Amino acid sequence: MILQVEGVGKRFGGLQALSDVTFDLPEGQILGLIGPNGAGKTTLFNCISGVYEPTDGRVTFRGEDVTGSKPYLMARRGMARTHQIVRPLNELSVRENVIVGACFGRENHRLPAAGDIADEVLEFVRLADRSDQLAGSLNVGQKKRLEMARALAARPYLLLLDEVLAGLNPSEIVMMVEIVKRIRTERNVTIIMIEHVMHAVMNVSDRLLVLDYGRQIAEGTPEEVANNEKVIEAYLGDPKLAERLMTG
Amino acid sequence: MSTVRKYLGLIVTIGVLLMLVAWPAITGKDITRETTFTILLSVALASSLNILLGYTGYVSFGHVVFFGLGGYVGFYLMSAQGMSLWISMLAGGVSAGVLAFLLGKAILRLRGGYFALATIGINEAMRAFINNFEPFGGPTGMTLNFSVYRDYGGAGQALWLSYYVLAALTFIVLIVSYLVRTSKFGLGLLAIREDEDAAEVMGVNAPNVKTWAYVLSAIIPGMLGVLFFFKNGSIEPAPAFRLHFSIEMIVMVMLGGQGTVLGPILGAYGYQSLRGFLLTSPIFKDIQLAVAGVLLLVIVLFVPAGVVGWLRQRVPVLRRALQ
Numbered sequence: 001m002i003l004q005v006e007g008v009g010k011r012f013g014g015l016q017a018l019s020d021v022t023f024d025l026p027e028g029q030i031l032g033l034i035g036p037n038g039a040g041k042t043t044l045f046n047c048i049s050g051v052y053e054p055t056d057g058r059v060t061f062r063g064e065d066v067t068g069s070k071p072y073l074m075a076r077r078g079m080a081r082t083h084q085i086v087r088p089l090n091e092l093s094v095r096e097n098v099i100v101g102a103c104f105g106r107e108n109h110r111l112p113a114a115g116d117i118a119d120e121v122l123e124f125v126r127l128a129d130r131s132d133q134l135a136g137s138l139n140v141g142q143k144k145r146l147e148m149a150r151a152l153a154a155r156p157y158l159l160l161l162d163e164v165l166a167g168l169n170p171s172e173i174v175m176m177v178e179i180v181k182r183i184r185t186e187r188n189v190t191i192i193m194i195e196h197v198m199h200a201v202m203n204v205s206d207r208l209l210v211l212d213y214g215r216q217i218a219e220g221t222p223e224e225v226a227n228n229e230k231v232i233e234a235y236l237g238d239p240k241l242a243e244r245l246m247t248g
Numbered sequence: 249m250s251t252v253r254k255y256l257g258l259i260v261t262i263g264v265l266l267m268l269v270a271w272p273a274i275t276g277k278d279i280t281r282e283t284t285f286t287i288l289l290s291v292a293l294a295s296s297l298n299i300l301l302g303y304t305g306y307v308s309f310g311h312v313v314f315f316g317l318g319g320y321v322g323f324y325l326m327s328a329q330g331m332s333l334w335i336s337m338l339a340g341g342v343s344a345g346v347l348a349f350l351l352g353k354a355i356l357r358l359r360g361g362y363f364a365l366a367t368i369g370i371n372e373a374m375r376a377f378i379n380n381f382e383p384f385g386g387p388t389g390m391t392l393n394f395s396v397y398r399d400y401g402g403a404g405q406a407l408w409l410s411y412y413v414l415a416a417l418t419f420i421v422l423i424v425s426y427l428v429r430t431s432k433f434g435l436g437l438l439a440i441r442e443d444e445d446a447a448e449v450m451g452v453n454a455p456n457v458k459t460w461a462y463v464l465s466a467i468i469p470g471m472l473g474v475l476f477f478f479k480n481g482s483i484e485p486a487p488a489f490r491l492h493f494s495i496e497m498i499v500m501v502m503l504g505g506q507g508t509v510l511g512p513i514l515g516a517y518g519y520q521s522l523r524g525f526l527l528t529s530p531i532f533k534d535i536q537l538a539v540a541g542v543l544l545l546v547i548v549l550f551v552p553a554g555v556v557g558w559l560r561q562r563v564p565v566l567r568r569a570l571q
Contacts, residue, residue, distance in 0.1 A: 049449065075451030083449075089442035091507075100439045103432050104451030111432050150450060 105154020344470025
């Protein structure tokens, strides 16, 4: 198991944003994390990657208890993530952004080696032609790919993707899904992805985990989850109520 | 050729500074030396502050505290313990660095305006403390016995010596500034400036890196304090911890271009020239600080990148030469 999450919960004052989430993630899998807005998906990412310290529970990464560890230590251990709302280092060039990822990530490279990695990764996410542009001048789709490139440059074992498809047009979505698949097959990186674009997440994931109001309501293969009543209810409201309303 | 291209930014910076330094040495006039002394002091202080303000993005309104504390520690060693200028300068730099390290651990977790406020508080607290600290002479401060200068070839010679030591320190600051700007450590600082949380997620150990940037930006001001008050012959709390001196440093960094190596040199030169003009003009002599305030406002509103940053944005050809 590359990652084990046991009974993780997070409370903000009176708000229980996340409670009792438990799952194991074997190496090489892609786990899709879905749920309605405000379900606690990003909070779960933050608890895993060290941005928040969980109120309860335990996170184990590659056999080491990392609960409440700092984000920069998690990066060193081989966990990288992208942000739902992109966070480019605006006044630095695209290439410099990626070099930061390579320099301070798991392999802790020096600048020249980090530069080579940046060039390779930018080629991989198809941003090579933008390398010398300032990161702030990219469009949303390109910024999403930049986030991806920065995370990959760290050479992580585990990659957390937070809505990398949101805000992209259909052709960009196709390109990004392709990239995600190639990350797993060519780079042997385990992935957890939060996603709202259903056909994409169903297509890419080996397994899905569904959150609703901070609780884990279902887990299983895409087919199992798609037919799970609780999941349908969470997304559509009460299915029987919907049915009754439809039939008059 | 490629080496020249690679280090063009450094060559231009050093070239500009060499011209400044050589001017009084060629003319040999005391008045030119005094003017250049003021400018070089500003260049060195502004460049030190730039490591924190320009590279790391943390605004310190109380940076003069390191100049004052270093000055006091060194001055005490020279006047009361009879130590040489060299050892005293070293001690001044070390004490400023230690203070920055301790402060960094305590207040660098504050962001934006809160950090800036804390730095003002620290400067005021330090001044109040020195004011009441008898070994350092309390409110009346300390004076150097004139005989001290004999070891340095007499008072007249000591002035020239101070000038050359200052020039050497300024070179050191600029080389450190350049090395930081082009190093992995510096890239970590820039990442923090752009987005501290994102930088941490990418693996930048922000608390540590920020603290070292703060220490680095404090050491040279501590040494400069010793040199300045050695040349001055006396030290008092008010001139050592002048808050508006900190603000002038910020104006100089912003004017020249924060986050660039060359910017603080041009900013310091520009600001000191302007100040020299204002102080001697009958209309402006009483309101020269107000003019500095307005200048800061105009820069922040219209050219936040400063002269060098503006040129870099507008004229891409110059990017390699202006760093």
